[in-house]
Amino acid sequence: MVDSQTDSRTRILDAAEAIVQARGVPALTLEAAARDAGISKGGLLYHFASKEALLTGLLGRLAEAMAVDFDKAVTSQPEGSGRTARAMLAWAFGAAVPGCELQDRAAAVFLAAFHHDPALLDPIRAVFARMRAALAQDGLRPGAAQAIMCATDGLFMSHVFGLYRLTEAELAEVREALDMLLEPAR
Missing domain, CATH: 1.10.357 (Tetracycline Repressor; domain 2)
Structure with a gap:
């Protein structure tokens, strides 16, 4: 069974990576990563408190x-x-x-x-x-x-x-x- 926190973290990292790869560094925002990962911004902030933490x-x-x-x-x-x-x-x-x-x-x-x-x-x-x-x-x-x-x-x-x-x-x-x-x- 996959831990939901691990799964959310992985989805966020995958989304952030895809954003940078497809649209470039300026497109990487916490909001964009949360949206593309399919979670709330609060859910993203639980795992990554800042863009630097995400990177x-x-x-x-x-x-x-x-x-x-x-x-x-x-x-x-x-x-x-x-x-x-x-x-x-x-x-x-x-x-x-x-x-x-x-x-x-x-x-x-x-x-x-x-x-x-x-x-x-x-x-x-x-x-x-x-x-x-x-x-x-x-x-x-x-x-x-x-x-x-x-x-x-x-x-x-x-x-x-x-x-x-x-x-x-x-x-x-x-x-x-x-x-x-x-x-x-x-």
């Missing part, structure tokens, strides 16, 4: 989902040198190929938080810091794992801002070039 909830949920997804990607890789970097490549080029729904949701939440208060991104920064720490211990040549992370982050940012779109062939070439960085340190 904090969005980022917390996203950070948790990112950490879980990345951990799954790591554990799906064989142990040994480059395991975390291989996971990062699988994660970036697998289910989360630029243009997928998860990336679009993440982009909307990141931009909303950054627009409101860049400090709200701290939970996401913590996930990235954990990834970087794991990459630093990955056993690859100095800089190789960081280059992989920078490249995959660059693909994400090019998608977020519509800077450019790589063709399938170009994505395959980038993946092949990044795979070459997986050589263990000597």
Whole structure:
């Protein structure tokens, strides 16, 4: 049985995320989130006392989902040198190929938080810091794992801002070039 408070909270977060994704940051108001979630403004205020609290909830949920997804990607890789970097490549080029729904949701939440208060991104920064720490211990040549992370982050940012779109062939070439960085340190 689903807890009604949890269900309301999830509906509010889903509605807020959809508003930002579809209509942009300025359209996210407590009233709009309550209306789109199908609850009263008082019901929304029970869970989120302010727009900042709502954004904090969005980022917390996203950070948790990112950490879980990345951990799954790591554990799906064989142990040994480059395991975390291989996971990062699988994660970036697998289910989360630029243009997928998860990336679009993440982009909307990141931009909303950054627009409101860049400090709200701290939970996401913590996930990235954990990834970087794991990459630093990955056993690859100095800089190789960081280059992989920078490249995959660059693909994400090019998608977020519509800077450019790589063709399938170009994505395959980038993946092949990044795979070459997986050589263990000597």
